[in-house]
Amino acid sequence: MATTLDRILQSQGFGTRRYCGDLVAAGLVEVNGELCEDPGARFEVDGLRLMVDGEEWLACTKAYVMLNKPTGYECSQRPRHHPSVYNLLPVPLRQREVQAVGRLDHDTTGLLLLTDDGQFIHAQTSPKKQVPKIYEVTTFDPVTPEQVEALRTGVKLDDEPAPIAADACEATGERSLRLTLLQGKYHQVKRMVAAVGNHVTALHRSAIGGLVLDPALGPGEWRWLTPEDLAALRDGAR
Ligand code: URA
Secondary structure, three states, X not given: OOEEHHHHHHHOOOOOHHHHHHHHHOXXXXXXXXXXXOOOOEEOOOOOEEEXXXXXXEOOOOXXXXXXXXXXXXXXXXXXXXOEHHHHOOHHHHHOOOEEOOOOOOOEEEEEEEEOOHHHHHHHHOOOOOXXXXXXXXXXXXXXXXXXXXXXXXXXXXXXXXXXXXXXXXXXXXXXXXXXXXXXOOOHHXXXXXXXXXXXXXXXXXXXXXEEOOOOOOOOOEEEOOHHXXXXXXXXXX
16 A cells, blocks of 8 residues: 555654654655655555665565674663664664564574564464574584484473474584574573583574575674565475
8 A cells, every 4th residue: 555755754763754754855865766855755665765864775564684693782672781682773673663583692693583573573483383493503512422312302401391302403513513493492502502411602593494694694784584585484484
Protein backbone atom coordinates (compact mmCIF):
# COMPACT_ATOMS: atom_id res chain seq x y z
CA MET A 1 0.00 0.00 0.00
CA ALA A 2 1.37 3.42 -0.93
CA THR A 3 2.21 5.60 2.09
CA THR A 4 3.01 9.28 2.46
CA LEU A 5 6.70 10.21 2.54
CA ASP A 6 6.55 11.77 6.03
CA ARG A 7 5.03 8.55 7.43
CA ILE A 8 7.59 6.42 5.58
CA LEU A 9 10.47 8.39 7.07
CA GLN A 10 8.90 8.13 10.51
CA SER A 11 8.52 4.35 10.11
CA GLN A 12 12.19 4.08 9.13
CA GLY A 13 13.29 5.74 12.39
CA PHE A 14 14.09 9.27 11.20
CA GLY A 15 12.01 11.01 13.88
CA THR A 16 8.46 12.17 14.52
CA ARG A 17 6.09 12.59 11.59
CA ARG A 18 6.25 16.37 11.98
CA TYR A 19 10.07 16.37 12.02
CA CYS A 20 10.17 14.07 8.98
CA GLY A 21 7.70 16.34 7.17
CA ASP A 22 9.98 19.29 7.90
CA LEU A 23 12.99 17.38 6.52
CA VAL A 24 11.09 16.78 3.28
CA ALA A 25 9.80 20.37 3.00
CA ALA A 26 13.33 21.66 3.62
CA GLY A 27 14.54 19.81 0.51
CA LEU A 28 16.65 17.32 2.44
CA VAL A 29 15.06 14.13 1.09
CA GLU A 30 15.58 12.34 -2.22
CA VAL A 31 13.49 9.38 -3.32
CA ASN A 32 14.96 6.97 -5.86
CA GLY A 33 17.51 9.62 -6.83
CA GLU A 34 15.05 12.53 -7.17
CA LEU A 35 14.43 15.41 -4.80
CA CYS A 36 10.93 15.25 -3.28
CA GLU A 37 9.71 18.28 -1.30
CA ASP A 38 6.14 17.08 -0.74
CA PRO A 39 5.65 15.27 2.61
CA GLY A 40 2.31 13.97 1.33
CA ALA A 41 3.72 12.31 -1.81
CA ARG A 42 2.93 8.58 -1.75
CA PHE A 43 5.25 5.63 -2.38
CA GLU A 44 5.46 1.90 -1.76
CA VAL A 45 7.80 1.41 1.21
CA ASP A 46 9.80 -1.71 0.42
CA GLY A 47 12.83 -1.14 -1.75
CA LEU A 48 12.50 2.67 -1.79
CA ARG A 49 15.97 4.25 -2.04
CA LEU A 50 16.03 7.28 0.21
CA MET A 51 18.67 9.93 0.75
CA VAL A 52 17.90 11.69 4.04
CA ASP A 53 20.04 14.70 4.85
CA GLY A 54 22.96 13.08 3.01
CA GLU A 55 22.39 9.58 4.44
CA GLU A 56 21.50 6.77 2.04
CA TRP A 57 18.73 4.51 3.30
CA LEU A 58 16.92 1.50 1.89
CA ALA A 59 13.32 1.62 3.13
CA CYS A 60 11.75 -1.61 4.41
CA THR A 61 8.56 -2.44 6.28
CA LYS A 62 10.53 -4.74 8.60
CA ALA A 63 14.25 -4.39 9.21
CA TYR A 64 16.45 -7.51 9.12
CA VAL A 65 20.19 -7.06 9.50
CA MET A 66 23.29 -9.12 10.21
CA LEU A 67 26.07 -7.75 12.39
CA ASN A 68 29.58 -9.09 12.72
CA LYS A 69 29.67 -8.78 16.50
CA PRO A 70 33.09 -7.82 17.83
CA THR A 71 34.37 -8.92 21.21
CA GLY A 72 33.77 -6.54 24.12
CA TYR A 73 30.11 -5.71 23.40
CA GLU A 74 27.00 -6.81 25.28
CA CYS A 75 23.77 -7.85 23.52
CA SER A 76 21.70 -5.75 25.89
CA GLN A 77 19.86 -2.44 25.66
CA ARG A 78 21.13 -1.67 29.18
CA PRO A 79 24.67 -3.04 29.24
CA ARG A 80 26.43 -3.35 32.58
CA HIS A 81 30.13 -3.79 31.88
CA HIS A 82 30.71 -3.21 28.17
CA PRO A 83 29.20 -1.05 25.44
CA SER A 84 26.02 -2.30 23.80
CA VAL A 85 25.92 -3.88 20.32
CA TYR A 86 23.12 -1.41 19.59
CA ASN A 87 25.74 1.37 19.62
CA LEU A 88 27.17 -0.23 16.47
CA LEU A 89 23.96 0.45 14.53
CA PRO A 90 22.89 3.73 12.90
CA VAL A 91 20.37 5.89 14.77
CA PRO A 92 17.34 5.03 12.54
CA LEU A 93 17.74 1.31 13.30
CA ARG A 94 18.03 2.05 17.02
CA GLN A 95 14.95 4.28 16.82
CA ARG A 96 13.07 1.41 15.21
CA GLU A 97 13.99 -0.65 18.25
CA VAL A 98 15.51 -3.57 16.40
CA GLN A 99 16.30 -6.40 18.83
CA ALA A 100 19.03 -9.02 18.79
CA VAL A 101 17.73 -12.45 17.77
CA GLY A 102 19.08 -14.33 20.79
CA ARG A 103 22.23 -13.19 22.55
CA LEU A 104 25.95 -13.74 22.29
CA ASP A 105 28.26 -13.32 25.29
CA HIS A 106 30.31 -10.11 25.45
CA ASP A 107 33.45 -12.06 24.46
CA THR A 108 31.80 -14.03 21.61
CA THR A 109 32.24 -12.75 18.06
CA GLY A 110 30.43 -13.34 14.79
CA LEU A 111 26.97 -13.59 13.30
CA LEU A 112 24.25 -11.72 15.19
CA LEU A 113 20.86 -11.06 13.60
CA LEU A 114 18.75 -8.05 14.58
CA THR A 115 15.23 -7.18 13.56
CA ASP A 116 12.07 -5.31 14.55
CA ASP A 117 9.96 -8.30 13.47
CA GLY A 118 8.76 -9.99 16.66
CA GLN A 119 7.42 -13.05 14.83
CA PHE A 120 10.79 -13.59 13.18
CA ILE A 121 12.52 -13.43 16.58
CA HIS A 122 10.08 -15.96 17.97
CA ALA A 123 10.50 -18.29 14.99
CA GLN A 124 14.30 -18.14 15.20
CA THR A 125 14.59 -18.57 18.96
CA SER A 126 11.73 -20.96 19.73
CA PRO A 127 13.15 -24.28 21.00
CA LYS A 128 10.54 -26.03 18.83
CA LYS A 129 12.03 -24.64 15.61
CA GLN A 130 15.52 -26.11 16.23
CA VAL A 131 17.47 -23.61 14.14
CA PRO A 132 21.08 -24.88 13.86
CA LYS A 133 23.78 -22.46 15.01
CA ILE A 134 27.40 -23.13 14.07
CA TYR A 135 30.20 -22.08 16.43
CA GLU A 136 33.94 -22.05 15.84
CA VAL A 137 35.48 -22.82 19.22
CA THR A 138 39.07 -22.32 20.34
CA THR A 139 40.04 -24.36 23.38
CA PHE A 140 42.71 -24.05 26.06
CA ASP A 141 43.73 -27.73 25.97
CA PRO A 142 44.14 -29.89 22.88
CA VAL A 143 40.87 -31.41 21.70
CA THR A 144 40.69 -35.20 22.15
CA PRO A 145 38.56 -37.68 20.16
CA GLU A 146 36.85 -38.57 23.46
CA GLN A 147 35.80 -34.95 23.96
CA VAL A 148 34.40 -34.75 20.42
CA GLU A 149 32.52 -38.00 20.95
CA ALA A 150 31.11 -36.85 24.31
CA LEU A 151 29.91 -33.55 22.76
CA ARG A 152 28.23 -35.51 19.98
CA THR A 153 26.53 -38.05 22.22
CA GLY A 154 25.51 -35.69 25.02
CA VAL A 155 26.88 -34.04 28.17
CA LYS A 156 25.18 -33.28 31.47
CA LEU A 157 24.84 -29.59 32.31
CA ASP A 158 23.79 -28.23 35.72
CA ASP A 159 20.07 -27.35 35.76
CA GLU A 160 19.35 -29.52 32.70
CA PRO A 161 17.44 -32.70 33.40
CA ALA A 162 18.71 -34.64 30.37
CA PRO A 163 22.13 -34.70 28.68
CA ILE A 164 22.51 -32.27 25.78
CA ALA A 165 24.18 -33.33 22.54
CA ALA A 166 25.63 -31.20 19.79
CA ASP A 167 23.88 -31.66 16.46
CA ALA A 168 27.37 -31.97 14.95
CA CYS A 169 30.90 -31.67 16.30
CA GLU A 170 34.29 -31.99 14.65
CA ALA A 171 37.84 -31.06 15.59
CA THR A 172 39.10 -28.42 13.14
CA GLY A 173 42.61 -28.16 14.60
CA GLU A 174 44.65 -29.19 17.62
CA ARG A 175 42.82 -26.68 19.83
CA SER A 176 39.70 -25.94 17.80
CA LEU A 177 36.24 -27.37 17.26
CA ARG A 178 33.25 -26.71 15.06
CA LEU A 179 30.08 -27.25 17.06
CA THR A 180 26.51 -27.12 15.75
CA LEU A 181 23.81 -26.57 18.36
CA LEU A 182 20.05 -26.71 17.95
CA GLN A 183 19.35 -24.98 21.27
CA GLY A 184 20.41 -21.58 22.62
CA LYS A 185 20.86 -22.16 26.33
CA TYR A 186 22.76 -19.78 28.57
CA HIS A 187 26.55 -20.04 27.90
CA GLN A 188 25.78 -23.35 26.21
CA VAL A 189 29.01 -23.81 24.24
CA LYS A 190 31.23 -22.82 27.16
CA ARG A 191 29.34 -25.07 29.56
CA MET A 192 29.35 -28.05 27.19
CA VAL A 193 33.07 -27.72 26.53
CA ALA A 194 33.73 -27.36 30.27
CA ALA A 195 31.62 -30.47 30.88
CA VAL A 196 34.05 -32.54 28.76
CA GLY A 197 37.04 -31.20 30.71
CA ASN A 198 38.28 -28.48 28.34
CA HIS A 199 37.90 -24.69 28.36
CA VAL A 200 36.79 -22.18 25.69
CA THR A 201 39.30 -19.39 25.06
CA ALA A 202 37.57 -17.88 22.00
CA LEU A 203 34.12 -18.33 20.48
CA HIS A 204 32.83 -17.23 17.10
CA ARG A 205 29.40 -17.89 15.54
CA SER A 206 29.87 -18.48 11.83
CA ALA A 207 26.35 -19.44 10.69
CA ILE A 208 22.68 -19.66 11.64
CA GLY A 209 20.46 -22.03 9.68
CA GLY A 210 21.84 -21.86 6.13
CA LEU A 211 23.02 -18.27 6.56
CA VAL A 212 26.78 -17.73 6.83
CA LEU A 213 28.35 -14.55 8.23
CA ASP A 214 29.28 -12.35 5.25
CA PRO A 215 33.11 -12.41 5.04
CA ALA A 216 33.01 -8.84 3.67
CA LEU A 217 31.78 -7.56 7.06
CA GLY A 218 34.58 -6.50 9.38
CA PRO A 219 34.10 -6.68 13.16
CA GLY A 220 31.40 -4.18 14.14
CA GLU A 221 30.00 -3.84 10.60
CA TRP A 222 26.42 -4.62 9.62
CA ARG A 223 24.35 -5.01 6.46
CA TRP A 224 20.75 -5.63 5.45
CA LEU A 225 19.67 -9.23 4.95
CA THR A 226 18.73 -9.95 1.34
CA PRO A 227 15.73 -12.07 0.30
CA GLU A 228 18.29 -14.84 -0.44
CA ASP A 229 19.64 -14.58 3.12
CA LEU A 230 16.14 -14.88 4.56
CA ALA A 231 15.49 -17.93 2.35
CA ALA A 232 18.79 -19.48 3.52
CA LEU A 233 17.70 -19.01 7.13
CA ARG A 234 14.34 -20.65 6.43
CA ASP A 235 15.85 -23.52 4.44
CA GLY A 236 18.47 -24.23 7.10
CA ALA A 237 15.90 -24.69 9.90
CA ARG A 238 15.01 -28.24 10.95
N1 URA B 1 27.39 -20.35 23.82
C1 URA B 1 28.16 -19.65 24.68
O1 URA B 1 28.71 -20.20 25.63
N2 URA B 1 28.27 -18.32 24.46
C2 URA B 1 27.72 -17.68 23.43
O2 URA B 1 27.89 -16.47 23.26
C3 URA B 1 26.93 -18.42 22.53
C4 URA B 1 26.78 -19.77 22.76
